[in-house]
Amino acid sequence: MLGNELAFEEIGGVDYLAKLTTLALSIVNVNEYGKIVYDLALRRYLIEIGEKIVTNAYSSTLADLAISQIETAESQLYDLGSRGTLSKGFTKLQTSIEESWTSISSAIKNKNSINGISSGLLDLDSKLGGFKNSDLIILAGRPSMGKTALGVNLAINACKYFLTKKNTKDNVVPSVGFFSLEMSSQQISTRILSIESEINSSALFNGKNR
Incomplete structure (x- = not known):
């Protein structure tokens, strides 16, 4: 049928189709090919982000x-x-349901506790059930609204939560990382001292005790 089509001959005809079959990739290495495509896609998005950053800056x-x-x-x-993600692959619905049921059962048995990491704020823990590994929580607000102060408080409370846990693997207490683009490590440390001592941070910077 295709042999009678003029357009078929224009694109190369049977010889072109035969050439395509020789260029076909084996499915044996399909995972590696997928990783290459994924990596190149990330590079393309990275270039786009970089171009936007430069354009916006200028x-x-x-x-x-x-x-x-x-x-x-x-x-x-x-x-x-x-x-x-390249490593996780598909997850069976049965597996996800079993994990969800385990979490629900734990919550039912421990009605007065939370399943995640405590924020130290009772109302927030009541709403979120604590911070969990899969959570991405964004503190949003205008400048000088106290986002960093709240973030530092949450980090401190998470540290205290880890310290009060009775059963830690190999007696190693988990760490809490805090990243800031606005404040140095010394400024953050001073803010922590201010929170724990209940002394205004500006007073600490100025060498005052009240």
């Missing part, structure tokens, strides 16, 4: 704070780093 006005652009770039890079 075209922004004084009203567009550099720190806001950094936060946007950080968010985009985080999303890119979290996009998809």
